[in-house]
Amino acid sequence: MKFFIDTANLAEIKEANDLGILDGVTTNPSLMAKEGITGQENIIQHYIDICNIVDGPVSAEVIATDFEGIVREGEYLASLHKNIVVKVPMIPEGVKAIKYFTSKGIKTNCTLIFSAGQALVAAKAGATYISPFLGRLDDISTNGLDLIAQIRGIYDNYTFDTEILAASVRHPMHIIHCAEIGADVATVPLKAIKALFNHPLTDSGLAQFLADHAKGN
Secondary structure, eight states, X not given: OEEEEXXXXXXXXXXXXXXXXXXXXXXXXXXXXXXXXXXXXXXXXXXXXXXXXXXXXXXXXXXXXXXXXXXXXXXXXXXXXXXXXXXXXXXXHHHHHHHHHHHTTOOEEEEEEOSHHHHHHHHHHTOSEEEEBHHHHHHTTOOXXXXXXXXXXXXXXXXXXXXXXXXXXXXXHHHHHHHHHTOSEEEEOHHHHHHTTOOHHHHHHXXXXXXXXXXXX
């Protein structure tokens, strides 16, 4: 399973990349705003800065909701760097745009997926990735992991090339369960990635090894 980091914070992206296990980055207008990145020129430069840190897919989201606007924005974003993946919302105009981008060899990430039907439609349009938001489904008392499993089954039935990018991942067990189900990618906050390193027996074992080593010197 690939690990993407879901943030617009350059320091966090660099820290995750330095761990040696990062495959890509996702971000969105809300995450940009959280970092104080506003204005089109600043946002565009920020995408370029991210691409200069991580040699992997970087999802850059369109703001338009009409076909012509999505295509115009998407083509511009794709021109910024070879690693840019155009992030498109799951709406009819977005699916039409995904089909267009696919015909032009532009990679896409269909975002805001909350049902297997939406995932099926996006795959038929040729989306490179689809982003089911499992944490947000959990928030409304629906098991988001069940959706990941359902999509995995459908995609395997028809050998779709579209990759399942589990989004709205909240904690390390989300990551583990997504890996068990067969999600192709999990996009996660840095905190959740770092939590995978931790286990009290590792800490106590290392402390014992170091203590024993010190006794012999």
